[in-house]
Amino acid sequence: MSVSVLGAGAFGTALAISLAQKGAVTLWGRNPDHVVEMQANRTNTARLPGVDLPASMSLTSDIAQALAADVILLAVPMQRLAGFLTDHIPQSSTANLVACCKGFEVSTGRGPVTVIRDMVPQATAAILTGPSFAADIARGLPTALTLACADDAACQKLQQALTTQNLRLYRTTDTQGAELGGALKNVIAIACGVAIGAGLGQSARAALMTRGFSEMTRLARHLGAETATLAGLSGFGDLVLTCTSEQSRNYRLGLSLGVGNSFDPSTTVEGVATARAIVQMTQASGVDMPITHTVARLLDGEADVPTSMAALLSRPLKEE
Numbered sequence: 001m002s003v004s005v006l007g008a009g010a011f012g013t014a015l016a017i018s019l020a021q022k023g024a025v026t027l028w029g030r031n032p033d034h035v036v037e038m039q040a041n042r043t044n045t046a047r048l049p050g051v052d053l054p055a056s057m058s059l060t061s062d063i064a065q066a067l068a069a070d071v072i073l074l075a076v077p078m079q080r081l082a083g084f085l086t087d088h089i090p091q092s093s094t095a096n097l098v099a100c101c102k103g104f105e106v107s108t109g110r111g112p113v114t115v116i117r118d119m120v121p122q123a124t125a126a127i128l129t130g131p132s133f134a135a136d137i138a139r140g141l142p143t144a145l146t147l148a149c150a151d152d153a154a155c156q157k158l159q160q161a162l163t164t165q166n167l168r169l170y171r172t173t174d175t176q177g178a179e180l181g182g183a184l185k186n187v188i189a190i191a192c193g194v195a196i197g198a199g200l201g202q203s204a205r206a207a208l209m210t211r212g213f214s215e216m217t218r219l220a221r222h223l224g225a226e227t228a229t230l231a232g233l234s235g236f237g238d239l240v241l242t243c244t245s246e247q248s249r250n251y252r253l254g255l256s257l258g259v260g261n262s263f264d265p266s267t268t269v270e271g272v273a274t275a276r277a278i279v280q281m282t283q284a285s286g287v288d289m290p291i292t293h294t295v296a297r298l299l300d301g302e303a304d305v306p307t308s309m310a311a312l313l314s315r316p317l318k319e320e
């Protein structure tokens with residue numbers, strides 16, 4: 001199956017590099033000048049510096065050319081996904097559309113698969129998510145991810161098409177669980193960054209990761225997702241990676257908040273919007289998400305770090 005990756009950011013470029021091991025792959029970028037520069041230099045200096053683009057990767061800013069593939073990977077940020085589909089994918093398309101973003105829309109509370117299903121109802125909607133830094137994938141380091149698609153037969157075909165020598169895909173039909181894990185772990189990673197940045201120590205981080213996983217699972221159960229999915233690569237696996245590595249932008253944003261430094265606002269940090277989306281979603285349902293709500297208040301300047309930690313530590317004592 002031929003593959004195109006739409007979105008020439010760090011993750012889209014890394015996925016295209018890995019997929020190019022299997023044959024021709026097309027990487028589409030919205031900025032023609034950026035595409036010309038990548039074609040000339042055979043590298044994506046802006047988003048993934050220091051990595052060569054293989055010869056089997058075509059680069060284009062022509063969306064019609066990119067959409068001719070059997071499988072389309074959507075590697076744009078979550079808050080841009082709906083607008084991207086409106087602009088570029090016909091509503092009647094029956095394409096295989098694989099979301100590669102992590103998060104929930106602030107405006108609607110929808111995750112990536114739901115957005116695809118709503119906007120392109122006849123397409124096969126899937127999500128590729130799990131623990132993976134673009135730089136690792138691009139360098140050929142081993143990575144294992146979750147591929148979720150409600151149609152198991154389609155999922156198996158996509159799994160074959162998208163697995164490479166360094167990208168091992170596990171499949172599930174639980175798209176909601178996969179969406180939730182990838183989105184929620186980013187918020188917990190911000191909290192962990194804050195804790196380390198503020199000098200609260202490794203024990204505090206372990207507590208945040210564990211109780212964070214508990215609230216991720218609580219919301220998943222409430223929404224009818226399978227908790228086993230949350231315990232897999234897309235949930236627990238990605239939580240561990242993102243909460244412990246300075247390669248993560250979510251974790252680094254948290255570190256900056258904890259230290260009291262500013263953070264480049266142009267960086268893609270999906271956990272910021274997701275924290276707000278989850279607060280809106282859970283205020284109505286009453287699902288207890290204390291760490292996520294604390295992060296949202298911190299991000300919105302409604303609390304500082306000491307007040308936030310004090311609020312978390314003074315919650316009523318309960319069974320684990």
Ligand SMILES: NC(=O)c1ccc[n+]([C@@H]2O[C@H](COP(=O)([O-])OP(=O)(O)OC[C@H]3O[C@@H](n4cnc5c(N)ncnc54)[C@H](O)[C@@H]3O)[C@@H](O)[C@H]2O)c1
Nearest residue numbers: 008009010011012030076077078080101102132133134268
């Ligand atoms: N970078 C990673 O290590 C990594 C790993 C796994 C998942 N992801 C996920 O991948 C998604 C993208 O992240 P990234 O790291 O590639 O971000 P990035 O900031 O490096 O790139 C985002 C890209 O999207 C493009 N874009 C933004 N709006 C667009 C629009 N409306 N139309 C077309 N293109 C548009 C930008 O031009 C940019 O090239 C995020 O949801 C992120 O969570 C990233």
Ligand SMILES: O=P(O)(O)OC[C@H](O)CO
Nearest residue numbers: 130131132248249250251
């Ligand atoms: O840089 P981050 O925080 O967006 O994390 C990248 C990936 O989601 C890690 O799996």
